[in-house]
Amino acid sequence: MTATMKAFRLTEWAKPPRLVEVPVPKPERGQILVKVGGAGLCHSDIGMMAMPEAAGRMAGWNMPFTLGHEVGGWVAEAGDGLKGVAPGDPVVLVSAYSCGHCQFCLSGHDNSCVETYAGRGYGRDGGLAEYVLVDSPRAVIKLTSLDPRDAGPLSDAGATAYHAVKRVLPKLTPGSTAAVIGAGGLGMFAIQFLRVMSPAKIIAVDQNPNRLALALASGAHEAVTGVDTFTSAAIKEHSGGIGAEAVLDFVGNDASLEQGLAAVRSVGSFALVGAGARSIAICGPISPRTVSCSPSRAARSATCVRSSRWSRPGWSRTRRNASRSARWRRPIAASTRASCGAVPWSRRTSGNKPAHLRERQVRASHCSKNHLDDCWAI
Ligand SMILES: [Zn+2]
Ligand SMILES: [Zn+2]
Numbered sequence: 001m002t003a004t005m006k007a008f009r010l011t012e013w014a015k016p017p018r019l020v021e022v023p024v025p026k027p028e029r030g031q032i033l034v035k036v037g038g039a040g041l042c043h044s045d046i047g048m049m050a051m052p053e054a055a056g057r058m059a060g061w062n063m064p065f066t067l068g069h070e071v072g073g074w075v076a077e078a079g080d081g082l083k084g085v086a087p088g089d090p091v092v093l094v095s096a097y098s099c100g101h102c103q104f105c106l107s108g109h110d111n112s113c114v115e116t117y118a119g120r121g122y123g124r125d126g127g128l129a130e131y132v133l134v135d136s137p138r139a140v141i142k143l144t145s146l147d148p149r150d151a152g153p154l155s156d157a158g159a160t161a162y163h164a165v166k167r168v169l170p171k172l173t174p175g176s177t178a179a180v181i182g183a184g185g186l187g188m189f190a191i192q193f194l195r196v197m198s199p200a201k202i203i204a205v206d207q208n209p210n211r212l213a214l215a216l217a218s219g220a221h222e223a224v225t226g227v228d229t230f231t232s233a234a235i236k237e238h239s240g241g242i243g244a245e246a247v248l249d250f251v252g253n254d255a256s257l258e259q260g261l262a263a264v265r266s267v268g269s270f271a272l273v274g275a276g277a278r279s280i281a282i283c284g285p286i287s288p289r290t291v292s293c294s295p296s297r298a299a300r301s302a303t304c305v306r307s308s309r310w311s312r313p314g315w316s317r318t319r320r321n322a323s324r325s326a327r328w329r330r331p332i333a334a335s336t337r338a339s340c341g342a343v344p345w346s347r348r349t350s351g352n353k354p355a356h357l358r359e360r361q362v363r364a365s366h367c368s369k370n371h372l373d374d375c376w377a378i
Contacts (some may be wrong), residue, residue: 007129011064013053022066025125025133027079032134034091039127040070040153048122060115061123069095069120070156071127072148075140082137090143093120093127093134095156100138127152153185161189161250164271165197168246171269172198177239179203181227181260182250182274183215190248190273195219200245203238205231227255232262243268252276 003024010017027033045067056063075089097119098110105113120126125133134140143151172178178194180187183206194202195218203222204215212223224234236243243265249256252274264270 005130007066007125008068009064009066010048013056013063014050016049017067022129024131027077027133029080030082030136031079032075032082032085032137032140033077033079034071034073034093034127034132034134034140035076036068036071036127036130036132037073037090037147038149038152039068039072040157042070042156044069044122056123059123060118062118065121065123066125066127066129066132067121068126068128068132069122070152070154071095071120071132072143072146072151072155073127073132074148076131085137085140085142090146090148091140092143092146092148092151092155093132094139094141095119095121095159097124097139100136157185158189160273161186162193164248164273165190165193168248168269168271169198171245171267172200173245174199176200176245177203177235178246178248179205179224179235179239179244179260179263180215180220180248180250181205181231181256183208183211183220184250186273187248187250188215188218190250191215191219201238203235203244205235227251227259229259231259235259235263239263239265242266245269246271248273250274 004021005024006019007022008017008019009022011020025033048067051061053063072090072092075085075087075091077087078085096111096113097116098105098113099115100110102114104110110116118124120132120134120139121128141155146154168178172194176199178198178200180190180194180202183191183204187204187206188211191202191204194200201222202220203224204212204220205224205226206212206215207225207227209225212220212225216223222238224231224238226234232243235247239245243263245265246269247260247264248271249260250273252272253276256274256276257272261270
């Protein structure tokens with residue numbers, strides 16, 4: 001008789017999940033069966049419940065599947081041919097799926113894998129169950145001191161915040177300021193990473209006083225209630241009057257984007273992690289400019305800052321010139337689009353520099369994870 005287990009599964013597109021009884025999977029050669037010790041609940045789990053069938057199928061999802069992509073536990077059974085993995089080993093599972101052999105995986109950018117849109121807990125069976133099957137030992141990290149019941153969220157929420165902090169670290173020299181908008185799960189990770197990895201003064205922004213109190217206890221130096229129309233001014237007040245070297249937005253709605261961008265000092269960095277909105281208009285002296293944002297699964301692999309449009313036809317700022325003294329160039333090609341520094345301008349000629357434009361470099365951590373290392377917009 002086949003053993004069964006409880007699993008929290010999506011059984012229909014755009015419907016709530018159900019707790020059901022399913023067979024315990026049997027590991028085949030090279031696979032690992034993990035007994036789940038703990039699993040994190042993620043905001044993207046909620047998004048998955050509303051996933052339209054067309055979008056899910058486009059991402060390569062199979063219905064039904066078990067939710068849960070932040071998983072820790074113990075090796076229950078190792079398939080044939082595996083070395084270095086034994087029953088009882090405490091492990092945490094790598095959250096994002098990667099194939100291990102595409103050009104991105106081979107270059108160390110596993111999170112940009114061509115197959116990353118379907119993985120354990122998002123399109124395939126995940127860890128909100130008693131057991132979860134792992135198809136490769138490269139998706140298992142053995143733990144030493146961490147309790148696997150607590151480690152699951154580190155593989156996704158923790159890793160995402162860590163990545164954002166790592167991207168802005170070069171800007172955070174002694175005397176600098178870093179603002180974290182949104183002191184929820186990811187933001188609280190970021191505050192702790194910033195505290196141990198940088199000398200920056202850390203400003204936590206949240207509308208919930210309890211979260212702000214926890215942020216201060218977790219390493220933040222200042223707490224700002226927001227986001228509202230005064231938030232950018234409050235951040236600037238705490239950062240020498242000219243803005244923060246880094247603003248990390250873990251909310252990503254129109255208000256946080258607007259206030260967060262306004263709080264970045266020149267040559268500062270803005271990390272967009274939250275996936276609360278799809279677009280924002282950034283109004284400058286010449287024209288409104290639109291930075292499109294298309295959050296996708298878990299926002300981690302989303303391409304968040306895709307393009308900036310300029311109302312003055314023919315003008316675009318090249319990535320190479322992303323500084324206050326940038327020269328402005330007009331591409332011969334009749335395009336007004338500058339996106340992620342990847343637009344293949346074929347020819348350029350020098351042009352007049354509209355000196356009254358205010359420049360701000362924007363870095364989007366998701367874009368950078370998606371190999372758009374230099375994604376920026378003004
Ligand atoms: Zn997640
Ligand atoms: Zn790959």
